[in-house]
Amino acid sequence: MSDVFPGLLNYWIAIVLMMVGFYIVIAQGNLIKKIVGLNIFQVAVFVFYISMGKVKGGTAPILGEGIDVYSNPLPHFLILTAIVVGVATTSLALALIVRINTSFGTIEEDEILELEHADDAKEETS
Amino acid sequence: MAVTAVFMLWLRDLVAVIMLSGIYSLFAAMIYVVMDAVDVAFTEAAVGAGVATVLMLGTLALTRQGTEKVHKTISWGPLSLVLVTGAVLIYGTLDMPRYGDPNAPVHSHVAPRYIERSASEVGPPNIVTSVLASYRGYDTLGETAVVFTAAIGVLVILGRRNRRQRKKAKREDAT
Numbered sequence: 001m002s003d004v005f006p007g008l009l010n011y012w013i014a015i016v017l018m019m020v021g022f023y024i025v026i027a028q029g030n031l032i033k034k035i036v037g038l039n040i041f042q043v044a045v046f047v048f049y050i051s052m053g054k055v056k057g058g059t060a061p062i063l064g065e066g067i068d069v070y071s072n073p074l075p076h077f078l079i080l081t082a083i084v085v086g087v088a089t090t091s092l093a094l095a096l097i098v099r100i101n102t103s104f105g106t107i108e109e110d111e112i113l114e115l116e117h118a119d120d121a122k123e124e125t126s
Numbered sequence: 127m128a129v130t131a132v133f134m135l136w137l138r139d140l141v142a143v144i145m146l147s148g149i150y151s152l153f154a155a156m157i158y159v160v161m162d163a164v165d166v167a168f169t170e171a172a173v174g175a176g177v178a179t180v181l182m183l184g185t186l187a188l189t190r191q192g193t194e195k196v197h198k199t200i201s202w203g204p205l206s207l208v209l210v211t212g213a214v215l216i217y218g219t220l221d222m223p224r225y226g227d228p229n230a231p232v233h234s235h236v237a238p239r240y241i242e243r244s245a246s247e248v249g250p251p252n253i254v255t256s257v258l259a260s261y262r263g264y265d266t267l268g269e270t271a272v273v274f275t276a277a278i279g280v281l282v283i284l285g286r287r288n289r290r291q292r293k294k295a296k297r298e299d300a301t
Contacts, residue, residue, distance in 0.1 A: 008219050008220070008222065008224070008225070009225070010225045011216075011219040011222055011225075012216060012219065015212055015215045015216055015219070016212070018212075018215075019208045019209075019211065019212040019215075022208050022211065023204055023205065023208045026204045026207070026208075027201045027204035027205070030140070032140055032143075032144075032182065032185060032186065032189075033140065033143060035182070036143055036144065036147045036182070039147055039150075039151075039174075039178065040147070040150065043150065043151065043154045043170075043174070046154065046158075046166070046170070047154060047157060047158075050157075050158055050161050050163045050166060051161055051225060052223075052230070053161070053162075053163065054161045054162060054225065055227075056225075056227070059162060060162045060163070060164045061162070061252070061253040061254055062164075062251050062252045062253065070162075070253070071161070071162035071163070073240055073253040073254045073257055074240065074257065075163075076163045076165055076166050076254045077254050077257045077258050077262060077265075079163070079166050080165055080166055080169050080254065080258065081258075081265055081266065081269045083166070083169050083170055083173055083174055084169070084173060084269055084273060085269055085272050085273070086174075087173050087174070087177055087178050087181075088272055088273045088275075088276035088277075089272075089276060090178055090181065090182075091181050091276060091277075091280055092276045092279045092280055092283075094181055094182065094184075094185040095279065095280040095283040095284050096283060097185055097189065098185055098188045098189060098283075098284060099283050099284070101188070101189040107189055
């Protein structure tokens with residue numbers, strides 16, 4: 001077990017962070033907090049990828065004199081793209097939250113559901 | 127980093143949560159530097175810690191909801207689901223290549239080619255730049271398309287509200 005632990009710690013950190021984000025997304029009612037949880041989840045996946053690209057004794061993938069070992073540039077590129085796309089989707093989600101707030105006057109999930117049920121009940125009686 | 131994440135879970139004050147998410151991104155950027163991903167660290171610090179935090183604060187200002195409603199502290203259903211998922215994932219990592227292993231399968235396909243030939247084929251010394259602009263140019267094109275679509279979506283969603291408000295104001299002027 002003692003030789004397993006140091007080699008896999010990076011994956012375990014990523015998984016713990018991922019699960020914290022996952023818990024926030026499914027258990028918290030506040031929509032902004034859900035987005036923050038989604039961000040935590042996202043960054044955990046990024047850390048996972050980047051840690052896979054690391055090579056022992058390697059340097060950053062910028063060519064230079066007298067350097068032989070580089071870390072893998074491919075995960076870096078993929079995550080670079082993913083960060084930008086992630087912020088784009090986050091901004092879209094936040095815009096939707098603003099819209100929901102103007103319609104319902106709240107950003108708590110259970111209150112929104114209550115309002116929706118109340119509306120449905122009103123329509124049925126009328 | 128894990129500590130900031132857990133604090134984000136407990137705190138009810140949304141401004142504090144958003145600030146912590148910025149700090150969390152900055153920690154992530156530092157970890158990227160340690161793992162040799164300097165380009166990613168730049169992007170994370172600028173976009174993840176900067177722009178995302180500003181966007182969330184803007185949303186908070188627009189919705190005017192300062193604190194979260196207090197729920198019961200632990201909901202067991204989601205917690206058990208999360209723990210089971212985490213346990214399965216950790217079991218899955220037992221087969222993974224060790225951290226920093228140069229013979230891991232990730233390093234065996236196109237990556238060595240990028241490292242050996244990008245200087246002669248593309249030019250810039252930064253390999254990530256070559257991959258971004260040349261080898262995987264279509265990915266970058268797709269990325270810009272996604273960002274463009276998201277920008278249009280935000281404008282449509284937020285613009286409609288303003289138009290309705292303007293109409294309302296006009297109607298009030300007329301009466």
